[in-house]
Amino acid sequence: xxxAQDCQPIRFNxxxxxxxxxxxxxxxxxxxxxxDVRQGQNVFIEVVGGSENxxxxxxxxxxxxxSFDFAAPSGRVxxxxxxxxxxVTDADYxxxxxxx
Numbered sequence: 001x002x003x004a005q006d007c008q009p010i011r012f013n014x015x016x017x018x019x020x021x022x023x024x025x026x027x028x029x030x031x032x033x034x035x036d037v038r039q040g041q042n043v044f045i046e047v048v049g050g051s052e053n054x055x056x057x058x059x060x061x062x063x064x065x066x067s068f069d070f071a072a073p074s075g076r077v078x079x080x081x082x083x084x085x086x087x088v089t090d091a092d093y094x095x096x097x098x099x100x
Contacts, residue, residue: 007032007078010097018098023081025054025091030082035097037072042100044069045079049094055084056095 010033012019023031037043046067047054057063059078061070068079083091 007034009033010035012099017100018096020048021095021097022049023093023095025051025081025083025093027083027088027090028086030080032078032080035077035079035099037075037077037099039072039075041072042069043072043077044096044098044100046096047081047093048096049092051083051091051093053083053085053087054081054091054093056081 008031010019010021021033025031035043045056045058047056055064055066056068057080058068058070060073062068064084081093081095
């Protein structure tokens with residue numbers, strides 16, 4: 001994708017099919033993640049903690065939501081985490097990511 005070189009890969013612990021990721025977004029920033037999956041595999045991403053202003057956009061799937069549940073369009077899922085409404089303060093977040 002367009003941002004792949006800036007993205008942090010998500011790797012699950014051995015034997016796990018999900019992860020909880022915590023982060024802090026700068027006022028005007030974004031975090032980018034990639035997840036390697038099998039095409040068509042079910043992927044679930046949800047903002048479960050932190051600021052209500054934090055949303056996720058998944059490349060080739062959808063924009064600016066608190067949660068996604070979708071079949072992976074390719075072998076790599078790329079998504080951005082950002083503050084929906086412009087803010088002058090940093091925002092904490094927690095993401096729950098699950099692959100089935």
